Amino acid sequence: MAEKDITQKVLEQYNDVFMDIVNVLLFNGEMVVREDDLIDLPTNSSKKIGKKINYQDRDVAK
Numbered sequence: 001m002a003e004k005d006i007t008q009k010v011l012e013q014y015n016d017v018f019m020d021i022v023n024v025l026l027f028n029g030e031m032v033v034r035e036d037d038l039i040d041l042p043t044n045s046s047k048k049i050g051k052k053i054n055y056q057d058r059d060v061a062k
Contacts (some may be wrong), residue, residue, distance in 0.1 A: 010058045013040075038062045 011017045015038045022033045039060040047054050 009059045018062055
């Protein structure tokens with residue numbers, strides 16, 4: 001079983017770090033996403049398919 005990287009998850013919660021990750025990986029370093037554009041969203045969700053309910057908990061949602 002792989003160990004969870006808690007440090008990575010904590011860092012991604014900071015808007016400036018998340019902004020850098022998105023801009024570098026998705027936009028080749030161009031400043032498309034700005035820190036002020038980001039807001040925290042709920043990290044848990046659920047969906048019902050038939051009679052079964054599935055729950056999901058994300059590390060970070062913005």
